[in-house]
Each structure stands twice: as C-alpha cells, then as structure tokens.
Amino acid sequence: QVQLVESGGGLVQAGDSLRLSCAASERTFIAWFRQAPGKERESVSAISRTGLSTYYADFVKGRATITRDNSDYTVYLQMNRLKPDDTAVYYCAASTVDSIGDWARNWARTSAYDYWGQGTQVTVSS
Numbered sequence: 001q002v003q004l005v006e007s008g009g010g011l012v013q014a015g016d017s018l019r020l021s022c023a024a025s026e027r028t029f030i031a032w033f034r035q036a037p038g039k040e041r042e043s044v045s046a047i048s049r050t051g052l053s054t055y056y057a058d059f060v061k062g063r064a065t066i067t068r069d070n071s072d073y074t075v076y077l078q079m080n081r082l083k084p085d086d087t088a089v090y091y092c093a094a095s096t097v098d099s100i101g102d103w104a105r106n107w108a109r110t111s112a113y114d115y116w117g118q119g120t121q122v123t124v125s126s
Contacts, residue, residue, distance in 0.1 A: 002026055002094040002115040009090060009120030017080045020120060022092030024073040029095040029103045031113060032066070032077050034088035034122075043108035044090070045077055048100060055107050059085075082124045089119040 003025040012018055022030060031046035045066040046055045054066050060079065068075045075092060093113035097103050106112040 002028055002096065004092050004094055004115055004117035006090065006092050006117045006120040009122045011123045011125065012082055014083055014124055014126050016082050016124070017078070018082065018122060020077040020079070020090055020092075020122075022075040022077075022117060024075065024092075024094060027070055027073050028115075029097065029100075029107075030068065030075040031093050031095070031107060032075075032090060033093060033110065034086075034090045035119075036088040039088075041091070041110055043110075046107040047075060048103070053100070053104065055104075057108070079122075082122075084124050084126045086122060087124050089121050091119045092117045 005023045008020040027049050032044040033041050034044050035041040044057050045064055047066045047068050051068045063081050065078045094115040095103050095113045
C-alpha cells in the first residue's frame, strides 16, 4: 500500500508562488489533482516514475512545474502566478500500473490512481 502525505498549502495573494510536496512511500506514477468547493476533482499535473515524462493541464501550463526527488520519493509541484481560481484542496495520487503507456494515456483520470493523500488547502486571495 502506498502512503502519500501532502504539504505546502496555505493562504497566498494573487501573483504569489507556492511549492506543494507529496511524500510517497515508494516510487510510483504520481499526479496532482485539485477540487474546489462544488466542483469535480480535476487533474493538474503528473510525473512518471523516472521523472522524464511530465504532463500539465492547460490551465497551469507555463505556471507550474512538477519534479521529483527519487532519493526519498518526494514529488513537488511548483506553482507560480497563482490566481484566485486556483483556490482548492490539492491532492496527490499514486498509480501502481506497470505500463507507462497505460498510465500516460490515462494520466488525467481519477480512476487511473489507486492511492490518494489527504489533501492540502491552497487559498489565493485577490
């Protein structure tokens, strides 16, 4: 069973930056999702086990960078130029699928992930 612990959320002003961390218990495919009140959970970004493949939702392209440190299985999501619309609970999720192809085709789907963290709140004030 993969354990995931998110951290790094907080209250910031529009235009600020945050770095979210996801401490995983093993090396797996990892994605960040977010869920705002009254909205469905949506994908933000994802990274392969090696870190060589990364994916971003259109709304964060150019504003976010996902990286990982495989010495301790931590995945980071650096988010810049934050907007009030970025306000949400951010979750990291792990996929234990074997095939990178299968994961890559479905990286943005919540159903592709087997394990979820507890979430970290990001609030962006205008």
